[in-house]
Amino acid sequence: MALVEILSSKGTSPPIAMKKRIFKDIHAVYAGPPDGVGPVFDGDKTVYSHKELTPLEGTVSVTSYKLPVEQEEFKYIVRLKLHQFIHEGTQTNCIDVHILQLTEVENLKWRTSDLFHNLFGPQGPSMRNKSETEKSALINTSRRAMQALNVAIRYPMTTDCPSTSRAFFPDQAPSLDIMNGVILRRGYITHLRAGNTTNFRPPPDNLFLAMDMTCATFLEAPPEGNPANTLADLCCKILNVNPQRLCGLQEEDYRKLHKILRRFKINIKRGESDKGITKSIDHLTLTNSRNEMFETDEGTTSVEAFFLKTWGRRLRYPELPNVVTIGKGKKTGQRYILKLSGDQQSAALRFQTVRPAGRFEQIMMARTHVMKSAHEKLLAAYGIKIGQHFVEAQARVLPPPVVEYHSNLRISVSNGQWNIAKPNLQFLSAKGLKSWAVVICTSAHLPDPAIMNFLLGLRSKLIQLGLSVADSPPPVIRLTGPGQAAVKDALEKAGKTAWQAFEKTPPQLFLCVTDERSFLYNSIKVEGDINLPHSRMYRFHQNFASRGVTTQCMVLKHVSYPNIGHHIYNHLSPSWFVGIIEKIRKTNISQSADLTHNNLALKMKPSIAALVGSLDRTMLKYAPAVGVQPLLEPSDEDGRPRSQEPIQLFRTLLFGLLQKWAENNPVQKYPRRMIIFRDGVSDGEFSQVLERDAVQKLSGKADECKSSFKDVAGFTLSRQIRQCASRICPRQPNRRPIATQAGLQGTSRPTRYVILKDESNSSADQLQAIIQIISSGFQRATRSVGLATPAYYADIVASRAKLWLNVDDDASTVASGSSGRDQTAEERAHDLDVYKQRIESMMSKLESLDKQMWWI
Structure with a gap:
């Protein structure tokens, strides 16, 4: 592993896209005999190599993003760090990816099993009788090895095409114009996984390349040589109007343009003698270029008059709003992050919904066309060979749940849905x-x-x-x-x-x-x-x-x-059907927690924490609890506050839901089992959730429940990952059930449920059965959903409460030029108290409607 530092002539670090282009020249220096394979680059500052590297310094000239197009010189320095990864040449036959054995340069041998230490964690069987220092070293080594392999697999595919942290979108992949200046591009997700091919018990015996299709929306960018490639033309496409219509924009048009174009990168060229510069749009003004006045050394002037006098250039659309820009960045491959319209959604669903057989075929085509011979040669240097066939794993198929309507009419769910129009069904009550x-x-x-x-x-x-x-x-x-x-x-x-x-x-x-x-x-x-x-x-x-x-x-x-x-x-009344749950004999309460953040707002605001909990053993009626999550203050004066994922109010909100259960069930026992779903938590945040959300706070809350309800509830805390790539053999198979079924829209993928803590001794079969049943209880639709219903509800409640926080901001989103991030800690504390009072006031008013699920 090596570190690379790339600097411009002014001593600044270029954007990631520029770094990738510069590294091509560095790669060519190392890609010599005997194998002709060079190192790979993660896009930031780390270089991985299958062979020993030598330190390197030099300069390279690449085409800049400025206008007019010119060559720009950059200096690079490659420094060695710690070790390089070297393949010993030993491979074993497998279906998907060959096993890799790594050796450190400093004569430190690596065994294949060392790659899996990170999968097992510090409590895994391979960590027995080892000190904390040894455990930490083994896990860090495993993480670096897996990271290097993932970079090696992704490097040739992400160098010359738009990419995200998880997916890449090659130019040769299919795309679809879905109107209003937006295109839908097909991409692919690749990630190495550890698992088994010969048995389903740990330790894992192989590596697998998980590869799947995805889609993402991008703003359309015509070729650079197109003279019509202007911001005004893009605005016409976004609003679906002709250029003359841009002169009379309404407030709704301003708002739409602002939301779409905020943080959009544009090339600015103010005159023939101006070389041009790339900037990012911060906001739009409500006044146009003809009426926007500002002070100069020669007095007050308008934007239109200033351009004419300074650059000798008459503005094409002086009636348009002014564009206020900040920073700099690249122009191509820019994501479109707003919600699609109904017609756009329909077109996108038709484009990306593919039946399993066709999906497998397209993924294999991507494997053939994307992973070219040069890529195969690079992977071979790391001891990796991509197989030609999918790995098959056995799955447990559960019987469909049953829904009940009036007159004791029970209907089985077929293909994840049922029809309330034929036959003519009536609701229960x-x-x-x-x-x-x-x-x-x-x-x-x-x-x-x-x-x-x-x-x-x-x-x-x-x-x-x-x-x-x-x-x-x-x-x-x-x-x-x-x-x-x-x-x-x-x-x-x-x-x-x-x-x-x-x-x-x-x-x-x-x-x-x-x-x-x-x-x-x-x-x-x-x-x-x-x-x-x-x-x-x-x-x-x-x-x-x-x-x-x-x-x-x-x-x-x-x-x-x-x-x-x-x-x-x-x-x-939301109790329109009752799921028939015959095998679940204990009284259960299902709950879910979610956070929604306000990071993208012009004014930074605290996050909203929302919990929902079932009110009876059918797990169909739910009540909400909402609180305000404060931001984390910066550690220095130049820093900015940021959101935090662990829920600080988890204990308070949870106990409020338990009290609502007791009020709704005065005769029944206190629930013996609590199943808590937690969405939006990454693997690296598991320990934080356990420490702050679950272990200490739920255990303390159970003590409070003893005096009130006599019975203590055991709880299961599950974290779910939507649309994940299946892991063939996880660390504990009975603790990570994977469920999939027909979803609301598009092609359904498995959802992985990671059991972070289990006090109720629930088996994987029991949890899968419960998840399947409650996934058919989503009361916005007469069909099952691909995620546990409480998780959907928690997201809906959090979004509704977010509206209460942002109710005063809607009219100022276009005209405001302040980012709102220059607030002091005292001002944020004052605003936090105001937001808390607003949320508490709203929830107290709506408490009488808990049984109606007003937020549906």
């Missing part, structure tokens, strides 16, 4: 929709006759599903203008009109018709939750939700009567 209103939150042309026809059909379907619906049609209220204030007025008017239309019956539901991906969605949900007094309408000043009112948004062109009826029933 009859509910009544006695007072409701419809709010039109779109500027699209929707005549009253068309709306009434839709409402008649919807009422008929609701009755067919078993709901009792009022005879009178609901009042229809239309938005009078854009923005949150108009939404608030419309909901207030809808509540008052429904109160009067349905004989002073408090409204139960507001059905809001919106545009696709409407920016009003946040305002609708927040205004439906926050305090809206109606002294003339209600006896007490209470908000909508505390009176039993929830909001349901829908896009009219995508509506089907069964689906919208299903969602309306969820808002009234």
Whole structure:
């Protein structure tokens, strides 16, 4: 292993993409006889080699990213560090990847099993009778070896194409234009895994190359030689308008451009004599270049006049907003990070959804076309040979769960789904929709006759599903203008009109018709939750939700009567079916925890911690608990605060859910088993979660439960990894069940559940059965999901609470030029108290609706 330092003529370090291009010349120096194979580069500063390297210094000229295109000179220094990795030449036959034996230069022999120390960890069988120093050294050595092998496999594939930390997207791979300046590119994920081919007991006896397909969205970048390759043209594609339309942008257009183009890299060339520079967009201004005024030495001038006078260049679109830039960076291969529209999602799903047989075939084609002969030669130097066939592993197939509807009608789940339209099913318990209103939150042309026809059909379907619906049609209220204030007025008017239309019956539901991906969605949900007094309408000043009112948004062109009826029933009472659980005899409570961060906001804010817990043994009804997670303060004055993954309020939120269980089950015993799902935790954070989330805090909470409930609950803490590559033989097979089934969208992949702690002595078979059943209880859909349902719910609750925190920010996202990261610690502490009070106030108001799952 060696360290490489690359510096420009100004002494600065170039971007990673530039480093990769520079290292090609360094690689050529070392790639000489006898094998013609050079070292590999991780893209940052570390170089790995299969043979001994000599220190090297020199300069290299490469094509810069500046305009006009020119050669730029860089200096590099390669320094040796510790050791190099050398292949001894011993291989064993296997299906996927040959075993590698490594030797350190300083005559320190490595055995093949040394590669697996990191997999077993410090408590593994290979660590017995070893000191802490020896354990640490073995694990570090194993990590460096596995890292070197992964870099060697990925290096030829990521050098000349866009890549992320997990995937690479070769230019020759298929792509799809999904409109609005966005393209979908197919990529591949590769990672070495340890596992078995001859048995399923540790220790592992082989290495496997896990390879799978993936897709990612990128902003379209025309060729550099295209004269139409301008930011204005990209804006036209994003907004789907012609250039003349850019002169009259609305507030919604500004907001969309700002969200998409923030951190987008552009080449700036202000005149013929300007060499150009690459900058990153920070934000857009609400004023255009013609009206934006600023001070110069010669007095006040506009941006348009300044460019004309200084550079002799007349702006092409002076009516467009100004672009404020910061920093620098590369221009090609830029990711598109916003949510896709409905049409874009449909196109993307058709593009990336492939049946298993076709998926295997495409992966093997990628193996043939991507891993060329030069790549094979490089891997052979490391003792790696990629096999031609997939490794097959046995799987346990569970019987499908059963769902129950009215009149004791039970239906088996087929291919992960069932249909509530055929046969005509009715929900278990009859509910009544006695007072409701419809709010039109779109500027699209929707005549009253068309709306009434839709409402008649919807009422008929609701009755067919078993709901009792009022005879009178609901009042229809239309938005009078854009923005949150108009939404608030419309909901207030809808509540008052429904109160009067349905004989002073408090409204139960507001059905809001919106545009696709409407920016009003946040305002609708927040205004439906926050305090809206109606002294003339209600006896007490209470908000909508505390009176039993929830909001349901829908896009009219995508509506089907069964689906919208299903969602309306969820808002009234979510117990629309009961899973038949015959083999689980103990009383269980399933819970999940999740965090959502505000790092991408202009103003740095604390994270939201959300927990959900089941209210009965069916594990279908859930209640939420939400808290504010403070940021970690920087260690120095120049640092910036950052988010943290372990949940500090875990103990408090968990006990609140246990109390709700007790209130909902006064006769039943306290749950004997708690299954806690934790999402969003990387492998390196397991110990932090155990120390902060689980071991100390749950054990202490169990002591508190003794005095209240007499019974102590054993708990199982499971961390899940979505869409993972299966590990053939893990460290403890009965502790890492892998489950997969038909998901909501696209091609389903296995989800790996890592059991971090188990006090209930649950077997892998029991946990798999429970996970399969609750994965069919996701009440937003009549089908199973690829992730445990509580994990989905925790994410939904955290996102809803995040709206409450950001309710005041929506109008300023375009115009604000401040990053918000220059706050002092005192200012952040003050804001934290405000956010805590806001969250606590909202949760106390919505507590009465826990049994209705208002956040669905």
